[in-house]
Amino acid sequence: MTHAVDRWLYPTDQGLYCAPGGFYIDPHRPVDRAIITHGHGDHARSGHGAVLATAETVEIMKVRYGADCAGSFQSLAVGDALTLNGVGVSLAPAGHILGSAQIILDHGGHRAIVSGDYKRASDPTCTSFEVVACDVFVTEATFGLPVFRHEIAADEIKKLLASLVTEPTRTHLVGAYGLGKCQRVIKLLREAGYDQPIYLHGAMVALTELYQRLGVDLGDVRPVAGNDAKDMTGGIVLCPPSALGDRWSRRFGDPVNVFASGWMRIRGRARQRGVELPLVISDHADWPELIKTIVATGAEDIWVTHGREDALVYHLASLGRKARALALIGRDEEAE
Amino acid sequence: METFATLLDGLATTQSRNRKVALLGRYFRATSDPDRGWALAALTDGLPVRVPLRRMLADLMLRVIDPVLYKMSRDYVGDTAETVALLWPDTAAPRATGDTTTLDAVVAAMSIGTIAERTEALRTFLDALNPSGRWALLKLIGGAPRVGVSARLARTALAESYGRDVGEIEEIWHALDAPYEALFRWLDGVADRPDPGLRPTFRPVMLAHPIEDDDWPKLSATDFAAEWKWDGIRVQIAARGGEVRMFSRQGDDISAAFPEIRSAFMSQHCVADGELLVVHGGNTIAPFNDLQQRLNRKTVTAKMLRDYPAHVRLYDLLFEGEEDLRALPFSVRRQRLEAWHAHNHPPLTDLSDLVAFETFDALSALWSQARDDGIEGLMLKRRDSAYQAGRVKGQWFKWKRAALTLDCVLMYAQRGSGKRSSFYSDYTFGVWRTKSDGGPDAGDELVPVGKAYSGFTDDELRQLDKWVRTNTTESFGPVRAVTPGLVFEVAFDAVQRSARHKSGVAMRFPRIHRIRWDKPAAEADRLETILSLITPVSQPVA
Numbered sequence: 001m002t003h004a005v006d007r008w009l010y011p012t013d014q015g016l017y018c019a020p021g022g023f024y025i026d027p028h029r030p031v032d033r034a035i036i037t038h039g040h041g042d043h044a045r046s047g048h049g050a051v052l053a054t055a056e057t058v059e060i061m062k063v064r065y066g067a068d069c070a071g072s073f074q075s076l077a078v079g080d081a082l083t084l085n086g087v088g089v090s091l092a093p094a095g096h097i098l099g100s101a102q103i104i105l106d107h108g109g110h111r112a113i114v115s116g117d118y119k120r121a122s123d124p125t126c127t128s129f130e131v132v133a134c135d136v137f138v139t140e141a142t143f144g145l146p147v148f149r150h151e152i153a154a155d156e157i158k159k160l161l162a163s164l165v166t167e168p169t170r171t172h173l174v175g176a177y178g179l180g181k182c183q184r185v186i187k188l189l190r191e192a193g194y195d196q197p198i199y200l201h202g203a204m205v206a207l208t209e210l211y212q213r214l215g216v217d218l219g220d221v222r223p224v225a226g227n228d229a230k231d232m233t234g235g236i237v238l239c240p241p242s243a244l245g246d247r248w249s250r251r252f253g254d255p256v257n258v259f260a261s262g263w264m265r266i267r268g269r270a271r272q273r274g275v276e277l278p279l280v281i282s283d284h285a286d287w288p289e290l291i292k293t294i295v296a297t298g299a300e301d302i303w304v305t306h307g308r309e310d311a312l313v314y315h316l317a318s319l320g321r322k323a324r325a326l327a328l329i330g331r332d333e334e335a336e
Numbered sequence: 337m338e339t340f341a342t343l344l345d346g347l348a349t350t351q352s353r354n355r356k357v358a359l360l361g362r363y364f365r366a367t368s369d370p371d372r373g374w375a376l377a378a379l380t381d382g383l384p385v386r387v388p389l390r391r392m393l394a395d396l397m398l399r400v401i402d403p404v405l406y407k408m409s410r411d412y413v414g415d416t417a418e419t420v421a422l423l424w425p426d427t428a429a430p431r432a433t434g435d436t437t438t439l440d441a442v443v444a445a446m447s448i449g450t451i452a453e454r455t456e457a458l459r460t461f462l463d464a465l466n467p468s469g470r471w472a473l474l475k476l477i478g479g480a481p482r483v484g485v486s487a488r489l490a491r492t493a494l495a496e497s498y499g500r501d502v503g504e505i506e507e508i509w510h511a512l513d514a515p516y517e518a519l520f521r522w523l524d525g526v527a528d529r530p531d532p533g534l535r536p537t538f539r540p541v542m543l544a545h546p547i548e549d550d551d552w553p554k555l556s557a558t559d560f561a562a563e564w565k566w567d568g569i570r571v572q573i574a575a576r577g578g579e580v581r582m583f584s585r586q587g588d589d590i591s592a593a594f595p596e597i598r599s600a601f602m603s604q605h606c607v608a609d610g611e612l613l614v615v616h617g618g619n620t621i622a623p624f625n626d627l628q629q630r631l632n633r634k635t636v637t638a639k640m641l642r643d644y645p646a647h648v649r650l651y652d653l654l655f656e657g658e659e660d661l662r663a664l665p666f667s668v669r670r671q672r673l674e675a676w677h678a679h680n681h682p683p684l685t686d687l688s689d690l691v692a693f694e695t696f697d698a699l700s701a702l703w704s705q706a707r708d709d710g711i712e713g714l715m716l717k718r719r720d721s722a723y724q725a726g727r728v729k730g731q732w733f734k735w736k737r738a739a740l741t742l743d744c745v746l747m748y749a750q751r752g753s754g755k756r757s758s759f760y761s762d763y764t765f766g767v768w769r770t771k772s773d774g775g776p777d778a779g780d781e782l783v784p785v786g787k788a789y790s791g792f793t794d795d796e797l798r799q800l801d802k803w804v805r806t807n808t809t810e811s812f813g814p815v816r817a818v819t820p821g822l823v824f825e826v827a828f829d830a831v832q833r834s835a836r837h838k839s840g841v842a843m844r845f846p847r848i849h850r851i852r853w854d855k856p857a858a859e860a861d862r863l864e865t866i867l868s869l870i871t872p873v874s875q876p877v878a
Contacts, residue, residue, distance in 0.1 A: 147409045147422040245757040254755065266413055274757045276349045311408045
């Protein structure tokens, strides 16, 4: 069984390749035909010939890399199916960010699913993960250690709102990954009743506008540029994590450095980065979610890609599952 | 436990001293006895709880997780307490009942019973807490939470939040025991200040101002006594009824590591002020490095006692028997000190001699010749000065000997912390030497000799930050390597040999004296120049 799938789906220098279909999934180098799970930079790259992805992922790629970043685009809706050179291709929601999808491949009577990145916790900015039975499940392992158990995101947002009350004279600078996390944090703030304008670092403006165009209501968001930093005192500014404590942040005087990431579960990570208010909010599955999901797919074979795959492979073996690490290069696990 | 966890977390993530003080103050005021006292103990002298925590946790973790996964997790997290806190299975209990685990209950349960019983009690506490509560629990029992708060800062916060002077707390601190209920009753205003009784306690020390150029015209030579300023650490020795304590300037009890000094004062009844030194053969002051081998230790080995013998050079007497001498003028206290010392003569002590002088010019001549190891400069003490806590204006001055300077080349810059976190503000610099691995024409290489983060203005910091960013060759986390193109004139007090540094030397108190934007890096100083400045290890003094 394993060998059957092995023969038509395997890693190459360009990325994971489906031989009979003649396409790659999330290749990290330009290829003729690519299927993309979601819009993050380590999965969606520019320069491919033909790209197949959800309509949202196609829009995200165009915003990030320009309208002509691929030779041609084809969008496929979640739930629809098509056949490429005899390989059945369909998509299921991955719950990671807007437009993220698992790629379901059917060939020779076997089914493999490439999940890309995924999470099981609820997220008001994207469709929830759907469990689909399969023979081979390709999983991420960003948080593949049992120490990673994410908090409930809405509870973490309450900490941010509480800090606005106790530190009313300081701007709250929230470091968040610019695609997905940023918009989720904004949406969670709105759901928690925060109705003040939320300010955005320049790198986040275009993707946030795209989310709004695609129907995610994020309320009053404004770019930092062109506004007086004094007006943001006591308010919330979102920026890429790298901008925390960088020159750009000096305009805010003495801000509260906040970081929304699954890594914030580890105190040392927060301290290293000088984060004053760590928020454990992640768009990746935590350890219990990884195990639960993998088991639920019923897959006999589990291929583990980027992250702390050692612990996950070890643990799945102790559960009686065949698991192995799949060496895919070019994945950026820190960007969370 | 959750409020204590919030406090520890807040302290660990806040860089600002004032914010730490505010966090501590809010906690002490909002928390009841005895929990606030146990928290105070955890942040200062430690809880009176001794358990083999490591062994107990190893035992408990075997029951809840596969040992391989535990080891992988521990290796990743890097801290046992945090790993256990994160791995321990969540139960419904914390959400259902809220925070019902008191620090007092933990201290009580960890103080009695067999190891097996205490392990069982620990398991019950872990079950009842959420992850941050579990982390705080283990930090509480484990001692030394490492949240960037010194014992002194904790006491200062306590004093400030109750509108008291920290000296009032320090004077009685060492006569108090956790959980400090008598102390809190006094701070709450419902009881008198606790009486230290017969136990030796710390008295806030009197400090000196650095003397400035414009101070001299206002001073008259006849009003002042002078002493050498010794290169050791300031200590206060309190002895009473066979109990002896030696305190640092901050009021921390450091006597455990100096049993020979405790023995020397065993039969005394006094509070004396002096300089702790390592002295060989009774009269040769060892470099500060030797003294450092003895500091920050809980215990001391026979070999260390032999290799680094401690000695106290006395310069003031605060109490003789029950008599408080602090209100007396310095000159009178000095006579009392001399008479007391002549009569009692505790072993391992001598007096810091007064330096005779007629005029400041004559004193200046002595000062400029002072290059002996062990001498940092001169102290000027007003003859009529009472012994007062803190840095009292115009009473005592320190006149450090002129700094040495060298031209060094900036090699690495590191991000600062707190308000400086967006600036590359900590600088490692080096000097040239002939390449160590090459032949006769090997050329030169830079070797680091020190690190400094002070001595420049905010404007200069901005310029330096910009220079670092535009001349970066490599980044390693918060550190950037730069091209060898910027020269600092670095001032420092002395150079010592050091096996820990690649260059073989270590500077004392290096700071940026001037930024030499104009000077080509190739013209900076060489290692041989620094080596020539090393003061010989042992030199007779006085």
